[in-house]
Amino acid sequence: MNEFENLKGFYDRYPSEWVAWRELVDTVEETAREFGFRELDAPSVEPTDLFRVKSGEDIVEETYSFVDKGGREVTLIPEQTPTRARLVQQRKDLGTPIKWFDTSKRWRYEAVQKGRDREFFQTDFDIFGVESVEADAEIIACAGTIFEKLDVADSVEFKLNDRQLLDALLRGLGVGESKDVMRVIDKKEKISRKEFLGKLEAEGVDRETAEEIDELTAISGEMESALVELSNKAPESEAADEAIGRMHDLYNALSAYGVESMCRFDLSIVRGMDYYTGLVFEAFATESDLRALFGGGRYDDLIGQFGSRDVPAIGFAFGYSPTMQLLKELGEWPDETISTDAYVLTISDSVHEIGLKYAMDLRRGGLKVETNLTDRSVGEQFGYADRINAKYTIVVGERDLNEGVVTVQNMASGDEKQIPKDQVVEHVLNLL
Amino acid sequence: MNEFENLKGFYDRYPSEWVAWRELVDTVEETAREFGFRELDAPSVEPTDLFRVKSGEDIVEETYSFVDKGGREVTLIPEQTPTRARLVQQRKDLGTPIKWFDTSKRWRYEAVQKGRDREFFQTDFDIFGVESVEADAEIIACAGTIFEKLDVADSVEFKLNDRQLLDALLRGLGVGESKDVMRVIDKKEKISRKEFLGKLEAEGVDRETAEEIDELTAISGEMESALVELSNKAPESEAADEAIGRMHDLYNALSAYGVESMCRFDLSIVRGMDYYTGLVFEAFATESDLRALFGGGRYDDLIGQFGSRDVPAIGFAFGYSPTMQLLKELGEWPDETISTDAYVLTISDSVHEIGLKYAMDLRRGGLKVETNLTDRSVGEQFGYADRINAKYTIVVGERDLNEGVVTVQNMASGDEKQIPKDQVVEHVLNLL
Numbered sequence: 001m002n003e004f005e006n007l008k009g010f011y012d013r014y015p016s017e018w019v020a021w022r023e024l025v026d027t028v029e030e031t032a033r034e035f036g037f038r039e040l041d042a043p044s045v046e047p048t049d050l051f052r053v054k055s056g057e058d059i060v061e062e063t064y065s066f067v068d069k070g071g072r073e074v075t076l077i078p079e080q081t082p083t084r085a086r087l088v089q090q091r092k093d094l095g096t097p098i099k100w101f102d103t104s105k106r107w108r109y110e111a112v113q114k115g116r117d118r119e120f121f122q123t124d125f126d127i128f129g130v131e132s133v134e135a136d137a138e139i140i141a142c143a144g145t146i147f148e149k150l151d152v153a154d155s156v157e158f159k160l161n162d163r164q165l166l167d168a169l170l171r172g173l174g175v176g177e178s179k180d181v182m183r184v185i186d187k188k189e190k191i192s193r194k195e196f197l198g199k200l201e202a203e204g205v206d207r208e209t210a211e212e213i214d215e216l217t218a219i220s221g222e223m224e225s226a227l228v229e230l231s232n233k234a235p236e237s238e239a240a241d242e243a244i245g246r247m248h249d250l251y252n253a254l255s256a257y258g259v260e261s262m263c264r265f266d267l268s269i270v271r272g273m274d275y276y277t278g279l280v281f282e283a284f285a286t287e288s289d290l291r292a293l294f295g296g297g298r299y300d301d302l303i304g305q306f307g308s309r310d311v312p313a314i315g316f317a318f319g320y321s322p323t324m325q326l327l328k329e330l331g332e333w334p335d336e337t338i339s340t341d342a343y344v345l346t347i348s349d350s351v352h353e354i355g356l357k358y359a360m361d362l363r364r365g366g367l368k369v370e371t372n373l374t375d376r377s378v379g380e381q382f383g384y385a386d387r388i389n390a391k392y393t394i395v396v397g398e399r400d401l402n403e404g405v406v407t408v409q410n411m412a413s414g415d416e417k418q419i420p421k422d423q424v425v426e427h428v429l430n431l432l
Numbered sequence: 433m434n435e436f437e438n439l440k441g442f443y444d445r446y447p448s449e450w451v452a453w454r455e456l457v458d459t460v461e462e463t464a465r466e467f468g469f470r471e472l473d474a475p476s477v478e479p480t481d482l483f484r485v486k487s488g489e490d491i492v493e494e495t496y497s498f499v500d501k502g503g504r505e506v507t508l509i510p511e512q513t514p515t516r517a518r519l520v521q522q523r524k525d526l527g528t529p530i531k532w533f534d535t536s537k538r539w540r541y542e543a544v545q546k547g548r549d550r551e552f553f554q555t556d557f558d559i560f561g562v563e564s565v566e567a568d569a570e571i572i573a574c575a576g577t578i579f580e581k582l583d584v585a586d587s588v589e590f591k592l593n594d595r596q597l598l599d600a601l602l603r604g605l606g607v608g609e610s611k612d613v614m615r616v617i618d619k620k621e622k623i624s625r626k627e628f629l630g631k632l633e634a635e636g637v638d639r640e641t642a643e644e645i646d647e648l649t650a651i652s653g654e655m656e657s658a659l660v661e662l663s664n665k666a667p668e669s670e671a672a673d674e675a676i677g678r679m680h681d682l683y684n685a686l687s688a689y690g691v692e693s694m695c696r697f698d699l700s701i702v703r704g705m706d707y708y709t710g711l712v713f714e715a716f717a718t719e720s721d722l723r724a725l726f727g728g729g730r731y732d733d734l735i736g737q738f739g740s741r742d743v744p745a746i747g748f749a750f751g752y753s754p755t756m757q758l759l760k761e762l763g764e765w766p767d768e769t770i771s772t773d774a775y776v777l778t779i780s781d782s783v784h785e786i787g788l789k790y791a792m793d794l795r796r797g798g799l800k801v802e803t804n805l806t807d808r809s810v811g812e813q814f815g816y817a818d819r820i821n822a823k824y825t826i827v828v829g830e831r832d833l834n835e836g837v838v839t840v841q842n843m844a845s846g847d848e849k850q851i852p853k854d855q856v857v858e859h860v861l862n863l864l
Contacts, residue, residue, distance in 0.1 A: 012519055
């Protein structure tokens with residue numbers, strides 16, 4: 001018969017592969033917890049209208065959206081921000097800061113290609129209800145700590161900008177409608193200088209100002225010196241001075257957290273989405289041609305569109321696929337190997353139940369234990385113990401038991417030791 | 433504006449509620465790992481045809497099934513068994529036993545009512561590739577250990593039966609097509625004796641045999657004595673004797689695991705689904721009118737329907753909602769309270785960055801730490817520390833720092849202690 005396949009863009013992750021994923025997810029979630037983010041759980045399916053608020057009608061084409069049996073238009077969530085907006089709006093009693101994380105699956109109906117999965121994991125981090133630089137700094141510090149824990153902090157950098165700062169600078173140069181100009185700046189990295197200037201002129205910016213914008217948005221680098229350069233080159237503007245001051249405060253906080261060396265100021269970072277209102281940042285791999293690992297920013301005006309109260313917000317969504325690629329490139333992807341603390345080997349049927357008792361007592365001690373479920377020979381059992389990477393094999397045999405002992409074999413060294421039969425569990429627990 | 437709501441049958445779980453869920457999920461997964469089950473990850477959406485194999489065309493009506501933008505009929509997985517069958521078939525190289533678990537969401541389009549959610553979590557446990565009683569016993573022992581860890585083992589019992597045993601007994605009584613009769617037995621608990629006998633007669637069983645079936649299927653209770661009773665009452669049959677012997681072996685293994693006191697033999701347990709081929713079991717709450725917590729069994733013929741090789745299998749799906757209800761009834765549901773190890777309080781802006789350093793160093797020590805993100809007063813900060821249940825508040829103030837100390841306050845007792853400022857992190861790490 002025909003065998004079945006999974007859908008394109010969806011993944012089967014067998015246990016050995018999943019071991020490595022699990023380690024990565026655990027690192028991300030452990031960091032979230034240490035920073036005081038609280039885990040929540042929310043639906044994977046929402047009314048399509050919820051996504052229209054932020055993304056308009058296009059969202060229907062880009063997602064798994066369908067009409068359910070009750071006639072409701074529903075969508076497999078492509079992101080969790082609209083859901084979180086709903087959750088923040090429906091519980092006015094929540095004290096601030098509201099700091100949330102969770103890891104869950106998201107779905108997008110995309111052309112299947114490398115790095116564009118139709119089903120993917122994300123861990124969303126958000127701080128709601130606080131407008132301060134301190135919240136901005138905490139978000140960056142948290143993201144930076146993830147890479148520290150993954151031992152790749154030296155190979156990752158955060159490019160930071162502030163939309164309010166950019167807006168103030170543009171206004172200082174006489175640009176009225178800064179959003180259209182920002183969209184051009186967002187594309188700057190991908191186009192030639194000539195094209196860049198042309199596109200600015202197409203937005204009604206005169207040639208001279210376009211050149212000034214080109215020069216200003218070239219400012220990037222180590223934060224402290226970039227901010228000095230910016231102060232020197234910036235047009236006179238109170239708003240700009242204020243925004244530069246805020247960026248200085250951010251730098252000081254990032255230094256206190258010890259993550260300032262991962263951060264660069266880059267005035268050309270805008271991020272595509274219109275809803276960002278302040279800090280924007282993207283994580284890049286410095287020694288790789290990977291696209292941005294992920295990005296985030298402040299979106300103080302978005303939550304208010306989902307209900308009756310305005311709530312400032314800053315966050316990012318940690319995406320797993322690009323980080324997985326980076327870790328593989330750097331040789332830091334965890335081993336795709338299952339692990340087992342102990343295998344209980346039984347030499348004959350007559351000792352099978354004694355073997356089960358040992359297995360159970362070791363498990364009660366918190367160990368990961370397997371034992372013989374079939375009528376395998378001693379050799380086959382050792383082969384299985386090796387295959388599941390058992391650290392120790394507990395060999396239970398009738399002759400040994402009659403002499404009051406059980407043999408414990410270290411599977412790496414091959415060393416074996418006879419242990420009094422009533423001290424086996426304690427002995428193995430102490431070894432591990 | 434109108435605020436948004438989640439879909440009916442879907443749940444928002446805010447952090448305080450989720451704390452308790454997380455504890456339950458962690459207990460289930462920890463048990464799985466200790467028993468040597470390996471975690472995997474698989475798609476949440478599969479081709480609808482995959483579910484038709486096991487469940488026929490009805491599955492379309494009972495699930496979130498729709499046609500995607502590429503014209504594919506797809507389904508949000510209502511269970512993971514068909515996916516696992518696919519995974520087992522597509523990797524012929526996997527050595528046995530294949531022991532898998534994972535916790536993920538499932539979806540069913542059901543009439544919304546208590547205990548019937550449209551989106552729900554399940555942890556599936558399966559052992560593939562092993563036909564032995566040992567695998568049966570390990571599955572039950574694993575399920576039993578979950579309830580031991582939840583401190584409710586005394587209030588849960590597993591009703592066990594073996595379809596092959598029941599089949600042998602029915603054949604011994606002259607019943608030819610035992611599957612139809614088993615379907616009647618499956619309903620026995622819910623109908624009167626008269627109805628039961630009538631339904632058996634409607635299946636072509638004569639009155640006398642129907643009464644014998646009624647008597648036999650009344651056998652239930654502590655396994656050892658029930659098996660003695662069964663041996664006495666069973667019609668002469670080699671197949672029945674063999675099946676009774678197998679149940680004895682299972683009892684011995686369950687005793688070795690120490691979970692036999694949770695197990696009862698019950699010849700009326702059949703489980704609805706036709707695909708079970710051997711052991712069947714259901715977990716019940718003994719002091720509650722909750723329906724079965726979950727059930728499982730052996731299904732040796734199912735995997736072969738998904739591909740070219742036959743693979744014996746036994747498993748169960750741990751369902752969370754009924755267990756949650758049980759734990760609540762028994763007062764064993766974990767506290768719905770967020771927890772925090774330390775809050776770093778800063779008395780003035782001037783010490784803010786020193787506070788950030790302490791917070792970061794405590795986090796590097798693995799603690800869950802929050803600090804001040806706004807311009808809150810000392811009183812407001814203590815209020816916040818209390819609200820997030822911080823165990824300790826580290827009070828950083830300029831005057832203290834000038835004297836070389838920081839104050840650490842135990843939030844439960846109110847005791848405070850001045851600690852040399854360079855020993856604060858070590859001190860707090862030692863306290864926790």
